[in-house]
Amino acid sequence: MSEYYRLIRHSGNKDLFRVVEMSVAALVSGHPFHIQAEGLRGTGKTTIMRAARELLPPIMRIKNCLYNCDPARPHCPIHRHLSQAEIEALGVEQVPRPFLEISQVAKIGTVVGSIDLAKLTDSANAQAALLPGTIPQAHRGIIFIDEVNRLADTAPELADALLDVMGTRPGRVQIEETGLPVVELPVTVCIWAAANPDEDPGPLSRIRKQLADRFDVTVSMGRPDTEQAVINILAGNNSSELPVSVIRQLPVNLDKIAVSLELRQLLGKLYVTYNLESLRTVAAMETAACLAALLTGKAVAGLDELVQVAPLVLAHRVSAETIAAIMEYLNGLLYGQAPETLPVKGTATQLAKQAVSHWGAIKAALKIRLAALLQNQFQLPSSGEGSCDNRGGQGRAQFIDPLHTKIIAPPKPAIPLSRLPDEQLVTKEIKSHG
Template identity: 50%
Template sequence: MSKSYGQLVRHRENQSLFTAVELSILAAESSTPLHLHAEGLRGTGKTTILRAARQICGEIVRVSGCLYNCAPEAPHCPEHRHMGQQSLKSLGVEVIPMPFLEISHGAKVATVVGSIDLARLTRQEGPQAALLPGTLAQAHRGVVLVDEINRLVDTNPEIADVLLDVMGTKPGRLQIEEVGLPKVELPLTVTVWAASNPDEDPGPLDSIRRQLADRFDLSVGVKAPSDAQALSQILMLSQRLPGSMLGEGLPTAEERKLWRREPFTKTDGIVIPSAAIELVAKLYIERNIESVRAAEAILIAARMHCAYRGGHGVEKVDIVAGLTLALRHRVRPEVLADIVAEMNSIPLTLAKEQQKALSNVAEQAASPPNFMARLRDVFKSANPHSPGGPHVSQSSAPYHGAYRHVDIPGRVGPVHAGSGLGSVAPPLAARQLVEIPGVEQVKSQGDLLP
């Protein structure tokens, strides 16, 4: 029996992989692929964790019987994408587990991409030339696991080229070509997970196919446990010793129920403050990071991390978590450590402040003030003691430092009793229109009406 995801032992050397896997699943559920690459020496459990994560993947709704996993509201396969809504409705829908398929390093291009459906071609009654979707097409809206991806790239570069197309954009693109059949292009939303041992031939993925390495949004290094207690727990799980708390795996539904605990929130409600986006953009420019995908991956991972911890708006802790996973394979370790330290020292406007601002805007939109209320607001800022008279707002009066009412030789009269303010006499000379900011020149009815 396969090991239960919830009972796998988490320790300091593999915790990042658990976090990355769960963020990637959250992203897949929101139709946003977050590709993940786990690197580590043999026996570190990276592939075990990735395979066990299948138990916590969710479900999808598809057109009944569709091998391409067409979404009922947006069919994309050759058979269903040209059908009307009524015809699709007559086919019905079904709920299935999120697809989770594997590609081995010895896979053939035809099995990965697609080929002629021999069963339909050779049937006695009504033979038909049609395509049989490959692994990638059948994994639409799900996950594909590629074990030993560095060996796959070395021995089968054609499949690596296919992965480049699938992972290059979101959604990706899959092209199926067979002699005698029209070419088929499919939009593909599939999350790619990969594992590799950089210590074995042909070496690390980024030294073999750097372009493909950059396609992975997140990269995690996994090591063997350095704690004896953690290792003891792993051994008990593998041996299933009597009395061990780590026995048989749980059913998939129960496993997912345990994982999807509170305080998870829906990802579509997560707010990314403009301050967070500007911070990531500044990081990208100042650190001269090579790929724009890095900045995109940081923000996607930050959104998922916010949902993961139950937040409602991306904060600095989410940005730091995202960049730690998204930059590992893009910058040197010492540079990444310096970036994390710098991020921790930078103040960032919290998402709750933006939420409050959005809430205020929504309240104003729900009950807009009337014309007279807006008119009063315009003149509410007028200060009778401002230089130039009460009709001049504070913003348009000349700036004389921290306080506007300062001693100007020959212009400031005696201080009014009890007011603490000096009168200005004579008034300041009238200003030309070009000296007045455009926003203060005219207040029309159009400016005041909602």
């Protein structure tokens, strides 16, 4: 059994396993699907994502192409102008699908591309040429970034490069070096990322919201919730073995999954009603629903799939209250209990006015209730010399009315310690010798 399927699945990590497989299925179909895992350190986010490289089927590329050119659709500056006959003359080869990483200390030149120093310093045939970086070399594969929130905080230039890669499908990368022509390349790559949002500098959605929005889904990684799950992890014992080739044996690709009219109408309603900021939100919901249908063998994505993936798409984009309201409505539709119209999400000012109005009503009700209690149970004296008297045939207590009670002050004000004479600050006890 492969390392990926040897990993233990429990309630805290099952969503990550699922979205990893969804992303791989999307990539195989030629559609990048970007995923992020957030959670406490030591819960296995990085382990699962790195092990998932075993799921990646190989690719065919033009022989020795550093850009992983597809022989049917060459895109790099070296091969994109070649005819099919010229490509056949160069030859093709099967290689592992790329799985590369961007570290915290990476430089923009190593990530995007820079001058090829080996060719530049070749004494026999020196020439100025570009060497593709991590992003161009990961074409048709995956780039993994650990602690992406720290990267976005400390290396804004790398975050800007990721914005270009993730902003469109396919993405794009631009390589610039002094004295050389600018090279712009299309890049089809899935970005996988992990982060510990409880540590500085915080979650990605607060550090670089524009970058966070480009992730299709965000998974909240949880801890194992049972003793047996911990025991299985320590023992490396996985009782739920799955076939390694589950992704490779998919009968159809993502393009073959249909989207129901009901689903698209519902996505439009959610977008307008809840003032969702980005169209990427509903686009990611549709793609994720199609991937959920693909992995379960369905031909059409509908409401059932949307209910499964909506929380993962919304997690890093809207508030918890909005997610709860949307999921309550979707589950109501699924089980035939939803109202005809969605509840309209009010503005902050409207919500504040409503809160003030509700509190005013509560205070008014409390005032009436307290007045009734005072009238029925307490008898306030009419004179200014009110007293507390528990005597009386009815056993009714009498309380002093503070508004009609004279306050007798001390005979003279207290003297601050700083103004007391020295001899009064220390006292001596005189002992008698009798």
